[in-house]
Amino acid sequence: MHVELTREVIDAEGVVRALKQGSDGAVTVFDGIVRDNTRGRQTQRLEYTALEPLALTEMRRLCEEAVERFGVRDVALVHRLGDLVVGETSVLIAVASAHRGVTFEACRWLIDTLKKTVPIYKREIFVDGAEWGHGEPFPPELVASR
Template identity: 50%
Template sequence: MRIRVLFFGMLKDLAGYSSDSIDLPEHARVADVLRHYEERIPRMRELVTSMAMSVNQEYAGVDVQLKPGDEVALLPPVSGGADSADETSPVQPARGRRYAAIVRERIDTQGLLDKSKQPEDGAAVAFEGVVRNNSRGRRTLYLDYEAYEAMALKQMEQLALQALSNFRIRDVSIVHRLGRLEIGETSVAIVVASAHRAAAFEACHWIIDTLKRTVPIWKKEYFEDGAVWADGEAFPDEVAGAQGTYSGKTAS
């Protein structure tokens, strides 16, 4: 059976291409995809324990069985830069307005705020992730963001829905920009509206920390003497990945 395989971030650089099609035997599993590319890209073996995989835009473990036409993505750790957030127990059924988008133009944070605020709100909190002019002790020229777009948007929508369930808030907007970003430009904006400021601050903090660990978006940092993919944080336990489960043997 034939499946499509996608590569992102540093894995794309190692492979030398962003997508591939391979033929696998019937009843093959995600582990067989990993083994196939480990044999052809030896350096990938070093990265397996920090990777995650997805099948048809959903995170998947190595034992997931594949079907003809499936789309498998090999995902390096997403671009980090945030502290880990504690999990929060749901306090109410999800209700309220949610909005998620991936764009390539300038993010209008003020416009998001204006659309978010309603007379019943006592607080509206906005967070902007901004491109800074230095990283790793070197002067940054610009950043370039890429994403597994369909899956990233789905994950952002789920994140907004979960925030509405986990916190006493009324409105959530999450917008991430892709492509080349110059120093000082906004890469991600999050706006949360609520009757009370504490819930709005807590929800905004939780959203950005979780987004930075789970949404498949990567950034490449460009310097005067070269470029590197930003180090990503380890995927959280709830994201199915290869760590601790992959032996390198073909699934039977």
């Protein structure tokens, strides 16, 4: 299981190559990249920050849960931090298993769940200002005021 937070450019091909094994019949890859606009505003770059130890713990927990829940063989999950420019990978998810169905399902579940529970924050720097990314609500059990 490869779980990582990095300030370096993510080597997507290298991560996928390292994940593959002879028993795999499929690898599904989600390569999340920096888009050049948000709601019509032109994006210059993004800044990602994290509560790092907890973010890594949560990322590991998600990968373990994905293996258990979907029965896939192995998972890689790498998230970039720091300054990113348009076209760069911010998050890479790769799921390997003997059959393709579960790799699609696990990959989709991993990105959707990561975006709700892993404490990573995006600041968008536009040509005409800056804004914190709009987050998705935490699952109710994580909201502290409940």
